[in-house]
Amino acid sequence: MESQDETGREKKSVIRPTDDQARQLAKGLVRSARFGALAALEAGTGHPLASRVAVASDIDGTPVILTSLLSGHTAAILETPSCSLLVGEPGKGDPLAHPRTSLFCKAVRIERGSPTHNRLRSRYLARHPKAELYVDFGDFSFFRLELERASLNGGFGKAFELQKEDLLTPVDDPERWSAMEAGAVTHMNEDHKEAVRLYAEALCKADKANWRLACLDPEGLDLVAGDKVERLWFADPLDDPQDLRSVLVALAVQARNI
Structure with a gap:
């Protein structure tokens, strides 16, 4: 959509129309992510908090994290479930030239022993087998980061805004x-x-x-x-x-x- 600058002239939007290639790129970034940057609001202060977290995905493509109740970012998403997750490997050369996507999410804690918990446990360990050492500790919980929308940067000059329907299977x-x-x-x-x-x-x-x-x-x-x-x-x-x-x-x- 076109907008106007302070002189009244129309300025061109940098957001490209969403197409199947953009959808697959965004889905692939989530599906192949080993880790990501979780952005949340710190419990008690509301100050922005960013943490690196290991990532897997549910069958429908929803990002999944496993976190300890002792960590600051767990307290943050329990108090304020709205959060964001940045995924996309930097790769060689200029890190800003590589695709990445910011996912706007709502963190949902999964009840231990539920069918969803068992499914996520299996898929998470398939991606992070070393987590078997602590996955069943009582202070660890799985969270599905329910997707709402995403901002995809496919590289220089390739910006897209995606909706939940574009991201999930x-x-x-x-x-x-x-x-x-x-x-x-x-x-x-x-x-x-x-x-x-x-x-x-x-x-x-x-x-x-x-x-x-x-x-x-x-x-x-x-x-x-x-x-x-x-x-x-x-x-x-x-x-x-x-x-x-x-x-x-x-x-x-x-x-x-x-």
């Missing part, structure tokens, strides 16, 4: 997807390691490494090797988790033919 039955995901991930990592390697190295053009399948969702899969993360998108979103097997087989065939 529709999932009718998260628990059904979670059950299918658990079995498929274990099966692929134990019985089809070569296919997983090809997903990363042939289809994602990643460096050679000990790649494993971490997570699955209706739009793609996440591959990890130590600190490395690769996102592989499906050609089309899946409506039913039963379709996962045929898609994984087709991707393996495609990778072997490259």
Whole structure:
């Protein structure tokens, strides 16, 4: 939308129209994030507080964090759930030339032992296996950072404003997807390691490494090797988790033919 400067002349908006490429870029930044900067209001003072947090994502793409009640940022989001999360790896060279997105969220604490908690625990540990040392400590809680909107910077001159619908993947039955995901991930990592390697190295053009399948969702899969993360998108979103097997087989065939 055009606006006017102090002279009355129209000035061009720097915000570009949101398209599918911008949506996928923003989703990919969230799905592949290992960490992010959480911005919240400090409990008791209301002063801005920024903290680095480890990040995973729920099946629908909602960011997930695991925090201790002893930390300042946990107290902050418990008192004022409105917060923001900045994700996007800086990469080599000028850090401002790399894509990043600021997510405007509302932190929701997840009840321990609930189906949602169990699902998030599994997906979080798939991305951060060392967290198994403390994930079940009584003072640690999972939070879903419920997305409201986002500001995407795709690099110099590439600014977008995204809405919740642009960021999330529709999932009718998260628990059904979670059950299918658990079995498929274990099966692929134990019985089809070569296919997983090809997903990363042939289809994602990643460096050679000990790649494993971490997570699955209706739009793609996440591959990890130590600190490395690769996102592989499906050609089309899946409506039913039963379709996962045929898609994984087709991707393996495609990778072997490259």
